[in-house]
Amino acid sequence: MTDFTYDLHDDGVAVITWDVPGRTMNVLTREAFGLIDGMIDQALADDAVKGLVITSAKETFAGGMDLNVLATIKEESGDDPAAALFDFTMGGHRILRKLERAGMDQRNKGGKPVACAIPGLSAGIGTEIALACHHRVMADTPKGRIGLPEILVGLFPGAGGTTRYSRMVGALAAAPVLLEGKMLSPAKAKSAGLIDDIAPAEELLERAKGWVLSATDADIVKPWDQKGWKMPGGAPYHPAGFMTFVGASAMVNGKTKGAYPAAQALLSAVYEGALVPFDAALKIEARWFTKILMDPTSSAMIRSLFVSKQALEKGANRPPLEDQSVRKLGVLGAGMMGAGIAHVAASAGIDVVLVDRTQEAADRGKAHSAGLLDKGVQRKAIPADRKAEVLARIAPTTDLVELKGSDLIVEAVFEDPSIKAEMTRRVEAVVGNDCIFATNTSTLPITELARASVRPEHFIGIHFFSPVDRMMLVEIIKGAETGDRAVAKALDFVRQIRKTPIVVNDARFFYANRCILPYGKEGIRMVSEGVEPALIENAAKLLGFPLGPLQLIDDTTISLNAAIARATKAAMGDAYADEITDEVLFWLEDSDRLGRKARGGFYTYDEAGKRAGLWNGLNEKYPLLADQPGLTEVKHRLMMTQALEAVRSLEDGVLTDIREGDVGAILGWGFAPWSGGPFSWLDRIGADKAVEICHDLAERHGRRFTAPDLLRQMAAEGETFYGRFAPPTKAA
Numbered sequence: 121m122t123d124f125t126y127d128l129h130d131d132g133v134a135v136i137t138w139d140v141p142g143r144t145m146n147v148l149t150r151e152a153f154g155l156i157d158g159m160i161d162q163a164l165a166d167d168a169v170k171g172l173v174i175t176s177a178k179e180t181f182a183g184g185m186d187l188n189v190l191a192t193i194k195e196e197s198g199d200d201p202a203a204a205l206f207d208f209t210m211g212g213h214r215i216l217r218k219l220e221r222a223g224m225d226q227r228n229k230g231g232k233p234v235a236c237a238i239p240g241l242s243a244g245i246g247t248e249i250a251l252a253c254h255h256r257v258m259a260d261t262p263k264g265r266i267g268l269p270e271i272l273v274g275l276f277p278g279a280g281g282t283t284r285y286s287r288m289v290g291a292l293a294a295a296p297v298l299l300e301g302k303m304l305s306p307a308k309a310k311s312a313g314l315i316d317d318i319a320p321a322e323e324l325l326e327r328a329k330g331w332v333l334s335a336t337d338a339d340i341v342k343p344w345d346q347k348g349w350k351m352p353g354g355a356p357y358h359p360a361g362f363m364t365f366v367g368a369s370a371m372v373n374g375k376t377k378g379a380y381p382a383a384q385a386l387l388s389a390v391y392e393g394a395l396v397p398f399d400a401a402l403k404i405e406a407r408w409f410t411k412i413l414m415d416p417t418s419s420a421m422i423r424s425l426f427v428s429k430q431a432l433e434k435g436a437n438r439p440p441l442e443d444q445s446v447r448k449l450g451v452l453g454a455g456m457m458g459a460g461i462a463h464v465a466a467s468a469g470i471d472v473v474l475v476d477r478t479q480e481a482a483d484r485g486k487a488h489s490a491g492l493l494d495k496g497v498q499r500k501a502i503p504a505d506r507k508a509e510v511l512a513r514i515a516p517t518t519d520l521v522e523l524k525g526s527d528l529i530v531e532a533v534f535e536d537p538s539i540k541a542e543m544t545r546r547v548e549a550v551v552g553n554d555c556i557f558a559t560n561t562s563t564l565p566i567t568e569l570a571r572a573s574v575r576p577e578h579f580i581g582i583h584f585f586s587p588v589d590r591m592m593l594v595e596i597i598k599g600a601e602t603g604d605r606a607v608a609k610a611l612d613f614v615r616q617i618r619k620t621p622i623v624v625n626d627a628r629f630f631y632a633n634r635c636i637l638p639y640g641k642e643g644i645r646m647v648s649e650g651v652e653p654a655l656i657e658n659a660a661k662l663l664g665f666p667l668g669p670l671q672l673i674d675d676t677t678i679s680l681n682a683a684i685a686r687a688t689k690a691a692m693g694d695a696y697a698d699e700i701t702d703e704v705l706f707w708l709e710d711s712d713r714l715g716r717k718a719r720g721g722f723y724t725y726d727e728a729g730k731r732a733g734l735w736n737g738l739n740e741k742y743p744l745l746a747d748q749p750g751l752t753e754v755k756h757r758l759m760m761t762q763a764l765e766a767v768r769s770l771e772d773g774v775l776t777d778i779r780e781g782d783v784g785a786i787l788g789w790g791f792a793p794w795s796g797g798p799f800s801w802l803d804r805i806g807a808d809k810a811v812e813i814c815h816d817l818a819e820r821h822g823r824r825f826t827a828p829d830l831l832r833q834m835a836a837e838g839e840t841f842y843g844r845f846a847p848p849t850k851a852a
Contacts, residue, residue: 132170139177171332175237182246233335269301274421276386278409290353379664420796439604454485458532460588482516541572566599577603593787622780643669674721
C-alpha cells in the first residue's frame with residue numbers, strides 16, 4: 121500500500137486519493153511528496169485526463185507534515201543542514217507550483233483544472249496543498265476545520281501557504297490564520313477565502329469533479345499569475361499597505377514580546393515577498409522558513425509540542441499490558457472538577473455515574489456539562505443532537521450502589537485526607553475487586569491516601585488541571601504500591617478523553633505543582649523586597665509566560681494559596697522556609713483581598729472582574745527599592761526557580777522521563793513554550809552557564825537557587841539533559 125493512489129475515472133477526471141496506511145490521519149512524509157509529484161506528472165502528460173481532484177479516503181484530509189522528516193534531514197545533512205533544509209523546502213515549492221500551473225503555457229492557456237475535495241480537518245501542509253489547487257470544496261461536517269496552525273509549534277507555513285494566502289486576501293485579513301494559527305469551520309473558512317465551496321459530505325467528490333469538468337482557462341489562473349495583479353489591501357509601499365504592515369509588526373511584537381521568532385519571520389516573508397514576483401516570493405519564504413528551522417526555539421518547540429507530546433499520547437511509558445479502556449466511570453464529587461471530568465468522559469463515549477451528597481448537587485454537576493454542550497452547539501462545534509447523546513451518558517445520583525460495574529473511579533471530593541479516606545472505604549465496599557480507584561488531588565501524597573484502600577495496588581492519583589474541558593495535561597501519580605494495571609488503566613483513560621498524560625512518582629506536590637508554586641512565591645518574595653510589581657509581571661511576559669506570577673496567584677485565589685501554605689508548613693515543620701511569602705499572602709487574606717473572584721488581590725478589578733492595574737497598596741506596604749534590579753536578574757529568578765525544581769524532581773526520581781518534564785511544564789502551567797520546557801531551556805543555555813547563574817542568584821537571594829548536584833555534575837562533564845537522558849529515538 122502507498123500513501124497516495126491514482127485513479128482515472130471514466131469522465132476524464134484523475135482522482136489522487138491520500139490514505140496513509142495504519143494512521144487515523146494523513147501526514148505527509150518525504151517519500152510521499154515524491155509520489156504525488158510523479159502522479160501530477162502522470163496526469164499532466166495524459167491527454168485523456170481533463171483535470172484532477174485531490175482528496176482523502178479518511179474522514180479528515182490531513183494533519184500536516186511529519187515533522188520528524190525535518191529532523192531527519194538536519195541529521196543527514198552533515199555540516200550544512202541549512203542548505204539541505206532549503207533545498208527540501210524549494211523542492212516542495214516546485215511540486216506545488218507545478219500543480220498550480222497545471223500545464224499552462226506563458227499565455228496562461230492549456231492548463232488542467234485542479235480541485236481539492238476536503239472531507240474534514242485540514243492542517244499545515246494539507247491546507248498548503250489545497251491552496252495550490254485552483255478550487256477547494258470542503259465537506260459540511262461539524263468537526264470540519266481548516267487552517268495553518270504551524271505558528272503554534274514554533275514554525276510558520278513554509279510550503280507556500282504564507283505567500284499564497286497573504287496574496288489571496290491581503291496581509292491584514294490573513295493575520296488570524298497565519299499569525300494566530302486559527303482553525304476555521306467550513307462556513308468561516310469560506311468567508312476567509314480559504315475554501316471556495318461547501319458541500320454535503322456524500323456529494324463532496326462529485327461537487328469537486330463537477331467544477332473540474334466545467335472550469336475554463338480563466339478559472340484556473342491564480343491572480344498573481346495575471347498581468348497587473350496587485351496585493352489586496354495594498355503592497356508595502358502603498359499608503360494603505362504601509363499602515364497594514366506597521367500595525368502587523370506592532371501586533372506581533374505586542375503578542376509575542378519577541379520570544380517567538382517564527383511570527384516575526386512570517387511577517388518578514390510576507391512583507392519582502394509582496395515586493396517581488398510570485399516565484400521570487402516563494403524563494404524568500406523558503407529562506408525565512410529555513411532560518412526558523414535552524415533556530416533553537418523552533419527545534420525545542422517541535423521536539424516538545426510535536427514529537428514528545430505525540431509519543432506520550434501513544435503510550436511511550438505505558439506498562440506492556442492488554443487494553444485497559446474504561447467502559448464505565450464513577451466520579452465522586454460533582455463540583456467544578458468532578459463535573460468537568462464527567463463531561464470529558466461522557467463526550468468521549470464513556471458511561472458516567474456522577475455522585476454527590478445531594479441530588480441537587482449531582483444534578484448541578486450534570487448541568488455543567490449541559491452548559492458546555494450548549495456553547496459548543498452555539499459555536500457550531502458540535503451538532504445539536506450530540507448534546508442529548510452526551511448527557512444521556514451521565515447519571516447523577518446520591519446512591520453509591522450505582523457505582524457497581526465501574527472499572528474506574530475518579531474521586532474529586534474536598535482536599536481533606538479524612539474525607540477522601542472515608543469515600544475510598546465506602547466505594548471499595550461497593551465496586552468489584554478489579555476496579556481501579558483514582559484520586560484527583562493536586563497536593564496530597566498518593567501513598568498516604570492509599571492507606572485507606574484495601575487494594576493499594578489498584579490505587580493511583582490522576583491530577584486534572586482546571587478547567588478540565590480546556591486543559592490538555594493530566595498528571596498520573598504512582599503511589600509506593602501502585603501496580604502496573606492501575607497505571608495502564610489511567611493512561612488508557614487519558615487517551616480516551618484525548619488529553620496528554622505524564623506519569624510521575626509520588627511526592628508532595630508531585631511534579632507540576634512542585635515547579636509552579638515556586639514561580640508564584642518568587643514573585644511574592646520580590647514584592648516583599650520592594651521590587652516594582654510591574655517589573656515582575658512584565659519580565660514574566662517577556663519570557664513568554666501566559667500569566668505573570670502575581671496574576672497567577674490572583675486567578676488561583678489568595679485563599680487557596682494561603683491554605684496550601686498552611687498545610688505545607690504543618691507537614692514540613694522546621695524544614696519549611698517560606699515565611700516571607702506567607703507574610704504577604706496572609707496580609708492580603710486578612711485585608712479581604714482574596715484574588716480575582718473577590719475583585720481584589722495583587723491587582724485591582726472592575727465589577728466585571730476585568731483587571732484594572734496593579735494595586736497601589738502593595739507599594740505602601742512594601743516600599744519600592746530606590747535601586748531596582750535589572751530585567752535579566754528578574755527573568756533569571758523567575759525561570760530558575762521553576763527549572764531547578766524540575767531538575768530536583770528528576771534527581772529525586774519523581775520525574776523519570778525528561779520528555780514528560782518538558783511537555784508537562786508547557787501544557788500544565790505554560791512554562792515559556794518557546795523554550796521547549798525547563799530541560800530544553802537548560803540545554804539551550806548550557807549546564808555550565810546555568811550553574812553560573814545559580815551561583816550568582818544563591819549568593820544574593822538565598823539557598824533555594826543552589827544548583828542541584830546533578831546540574832553541577834553535568835556542567836563539569838559538558839553534558840546536556842537530552843544527550844544524557846533522552847530515550848532511544850524509536851521510543852519517540
